[in-house]
Amino acid sequence: MSYTRLHIHLVTAVKYRRALILSSWRDEMLRYQTGHLKNKGHKPLAIYAMPDHWHLLVGKHPSVSESALMRDLKSDTSEWINKRGFTDVPFHWQDGYAAFAVSKSVVPTVTRYIHNQEEHHRKKSFRSEIIYLLDDEGISFKPEYLFHDPM
Numbered sequence: 001m002s003y004t005r006l007h008i009h010l011v012t013a014v015k016y017r018r019a020l021i022l023s024s025w026r027d028e029m030l031r032y033q034t035g036h037l038k039n040k041g042h043k044p045l046a047i048y049a050m051p052d053h054w055h056l057l058v059g060k061h062p063s064v065s066e067s068a069l070m071r072d073l074k075s076d077t078s079e080w081i082n083k084r085g086f087t088d089v090p091f092h093w094q095d096g097y098a099a100f101a102v103s104k105s106v107v108p109t110v111t112r113y114i115h116n117q118e119e120h121h122r123k124k125s126f127r128s129e130i131i132y133l134l135d136d137e138g139i140s141f142k143p144e145y146l147f148h149d150p151m
Contacts, residue, residue, distance in 0.1 A: 006101075007058070007103070009055065010056045010099050011055050011097060012053065013053040013093070013126070013147040014053065014091070017094070019051035022051070025081075025086045026049050029049065029081065030048070033056075037056075040072070043058065044058050044059075045107060046114040053147070055113075078091050078092055100137055130146060
């Protein structure tokens, strides 16, 4: 038997950071994603989407890599959105994502942070936010490989 607690904060963006996630269907998408994660053995702790990007705090099942979790969730969600015709253009997530390990002691702080995204982004742009998160974790990056700016 294995015993694990793997909390991961994941961030990704809509392709070209287009503001396609509308409040009229956002909650339905988040419920769909929550169900998808639970069905795969993960424990969603906090999830929220802005029009152009998305945050998830999840208790990850140990047999699934972050890359597999994100590949499957992004692919299934894109297909779900497109089948429902929520957008005038085909919906896609950008390639890549950011992932940050979260210790049990800061789960409540990260949960509040994710649920307060609208307030947070009144003061800070997504680009500033992701650069701060990467810098804070000591993750080196090349600016040209960050999530693309809106077109």
